[in-house]
Amino acid sequence: MAIEILSNLVSMLLYIVPILYFLPFKLRHFQKAILFLLIFFNILLIKYLSGNIGAILLLFTVCTYISLIHSERLLSICTVVGSYLFCVVLDNLLSVLMQALGISIDWIKQNQLIYLTVFLILQNVLCPPIAYALKRFLKKVKLNFSPKLMIMILTNLFSCLMIFLFNIVIGEYIGYTTKILAFNCILFSCYFIFSTYLIVNMIQAYMDKAQMELREDSYQKLQLYTTQIEQMYSSLRSFKHDYFNVMLSMSGYIDAEDMPGLKEYFYQEIIPRNQKLSEGTGKFNSFIHIKNPTLKGLLSSKLNYAHELGIKIELEVSEDISDIHMDIIDLSRILGVFLDNAIEGSLETEMPLLQLAVIKETTATAFIISNTFIDKHIPYSSLRKMNISTKGANRGFGLYSAHKILAAYDNTFLDTEMSEDRFTQRLKITTPDRKDIRND
Amino acid sequence: MIDIYICEDNQKELSLFTQYIKDLVSIENIDMEINLSSSDPHEILQAAGLSQNVGLFFLDIDLKSDINGLALAQRIRKLQPRCFIIFITSHSEMGFLTFEYKVEALDFILKDNASRIKSKIHECLLNVNDKYTSINNNIHKTFVINQSGQQISIDYDDIVYFETSYNIHKIILHTSRRTIEFTGQLKDLEQQLDHHFYRCHRSFIINKNNIAEIDYPEQTVYMNTGETVPISKRMKKGLKKIMG
Numbered sequence: 001m002a003i004e005i006l007s008n009l010v011s012m013l014l015y016i017v018p019i020l021y022f023l024p025f026k027l028r029h030f031q032k033a034i035l036f037l038l039i040f041f042n043i044l045l046i047k048y049l050s051g052n053i054g055a056i057l058l059l060f061t062v063c064t065y066i067s068l069i070h071s072e073r074l075l076s077i078c079t080v081v082g083s084y085l086f087c088v089v090l091d092n093l094l095s096v097l098m099q100a101l102g103i104s105i106d107w108i109k110q111n112q113l114i115y116l117t118v119f120l121i122l123q124n125v126l127c128p129p130i131a132y133a134l135k136r137f138l139k140k141v142k143l144n145f146s147p148k149l150m151i152m153i154l155t156n157l158f159s160c161l162m163i164f165l166f167n168i169v170i171g172e173y174i175g176y177t178t179k180i181l182a183f184n185c186i187l188f189s190c191y192f193i194f195s196t197y198l199i200v201n202m203i204q205a206y207m208d209k210a211q212m213e214l215r216e217d218s219y220q221k222l223q224l225y226t227t228q229i230e231q232m233y234s235s236l237r238s239f240k241h242d243y244f245n246v247m248l249s250m251s252g253y254i255d256a257e258d259m260p261g262l263k264e265y266f267y268q269e270i271i272p273r274n275q276k277l278s279e280g281t282g283k284f285n286s287f288i289h290i291k292n293p294t295l296k297g298l299l300s301s302k303l304n305y306a307h308e309l310g311i312k313i314e315l316e317v318s319e320d321i322s323d324i325h326m327d328i329i330d331l332s333r334i335l336g337v338f339l340d341n342a343i344e345g346s347l348e349t350e351m352p353l354l355q356l357a358v359i360k361e362t363t364a365t366a367f368i369i370s371n372t373f374i375d376k377h378i379p380y381s382s383l384r385k386m387n388i389s390t391k392g393a394n395r396g397f398g399l400y401s402a403h404k405i406l407a408a409y410d411n412t413f414l415d416t417e418m419s420e421d422r423f424t425q426r427l428k429i430t431t432p433d434r435k436d437i438r439n440d
Numbered sequence: 441m442i443d444i445y446i447c448e449d450n451q452k453e454l455s456l457f458t459q460y461i462k463d464l465v466s467i468e469n470i471d472m473e474i475n476l477s478s479s480d481p482h483e484i485l486q487a488a489g490l491s492q493n494v495g496l497f498f499l500d501i502d503l504k505s506d507i508n509g510l511a512l513a514q515r516i517r518k519l520q521p522r523c524f525i526i527f528i529t530s531h532s533e534m535g536f537l538t539f540e541y542k543v544e545a546l547d548f549i550l551k552d553n554a555s556r557i558k559s560k561i562h563e564c565l566l567n568v569n570d571k572y573t574s575i576n577n578n579i580h581k582t583f584v585i586n587q588s589g590q591q592i593s594i595d596y597d598d599i600v601y602f603e604t605s606y607n608i609h610k611i612i613l614h615t616s617r618r619t620i621e622f623t624g625q626l627k628d629l630e631q632q633l634d635h636h637f638y639r640c641h642r643s644f645i646i647n648k649n650n651i652a653e654i655d656y657p658e659q660t661v662y663m664n665t666g667e668t669v670p671i672s673k674r675m676k677k678g679l680k681k682i683m684g
Contacts, residue, residue: 407606
């Protein structure tokens, strides 16, 4: 009796250990306790009442509970199902291994506690490195993880799960021997690992493609910028050409001491030309200070677009901006979102104005984007949540994802300010000092 | 009383601006006086350090001296944290956003044409006068955020609540008009704040003075900005107690 209780407890541990290891977040003590109870009752059910089919209930209840605790539901469900499959595969592997070593199934059945203990030890050895690898992998792909890919992996997991359960439940019913069952399980797990590998590779390819597209995009923007520069240069050249003519005619007026004529000539010919020159060349001069091509491409194309929409642009970059301690693609995405919002926001006003400043400090770089806007009195804290925007339902994905990206960085600080007619985003990216690096 | 200082390297412009300001102050009859107009930034610094009154500074950026207007403003800000700084400049690569960010400049006047400069100075003087009188009426305690060398001061009364960020090292401060991230832990912050603040949840500290309504059964606090903050079960009792 005591042995039976003990073996029930151990087999419960068998289920819970991989779940605890593999979950992407830590459970608190009372949550662990609830999970224990949940699994314990399910195990009792499986053992004395429902048989192997009870595994479905077990998985269902645990998945429901875990997805209630944490907001990343898909990932949690994946983890639970994956952990269960891991247990099943390991169980079969172990029994096959033991049989290969000459230990009979009858012995295993009689000394279940020993078997389970060996199983538990094996799990505790295998889980930490797998969990570590899993976490690293997730961290790497998390930002680019689209729900679509997540669902793909989940479907794969579930189909695998169904085959496993089918194999075990129906197999028992038909009368497969444990050996055949184990063999099937191993075969299916091989298939599962292979298909997961394929999916992961597909994700990788997908990510690479996205990167390529981004690079392509920034390259095109840079080309646009180059054409702008060329235009500026040609307008400067035509000015140089005009300049001599202007001087000549002015000296003519001066020699003749024709003051009224000079005055008229100056105000009607020179001043307008001067304004035209400063409009054509002055606007995006300061981009010369931005040394990163991706950033230069993005900012110049967005501001150019805004300019074409009739928004007044003011650009302030007074020092060279080169090393920024943030992934340039992440930064481009965030600034892209901010600039898009600024363009949309300013277009609602009568005198649309968009200001952009990039400021270099000794230990930080700051990006400031400010635009005119019409205050709708929505607190910013709700704007950055998903699906909430000033533009109506199902829109505000941009700010939400920008905040999600920023959350991965310890050295970025966002300061958002709304005044009566002005919306300002200040993003400060600090240079991590040596102490910080060591702490990481 | 506000002391006005003007720093401009071009003598002609210096006397022009000084004249404008003199005229406007006497027309509007506001409590200000020109303390010093000079082309030497060091004289300005010296005078600003000696004065007891709040200063209003009109500064050019290019001063043809060993320090430029921005560096001058940074030093002035250290001497007089509550002073008002306005730039008058033709510098095109730096603009208002830069000045506001670096020295909390109040405004920025572009040297383009005389009548516009004059009307802009007029606007600034009135604006400063308004701000000065409203600050003097109630002296606020401020919460200072230090962000790698840069300091941002927020009035305690303006803080609606603090919240932990998605990133565990950062805290977000919410005022009705501004949301600022900074490095820190709520645990440490809690100690630093006074009795107006209450930690009603593992991830939130609220300002009692900015609560609109509390719904205890729903475990939610409605702030007067319309935002909602959750209360944890454990903290409910304490909140009831302090709200009396």
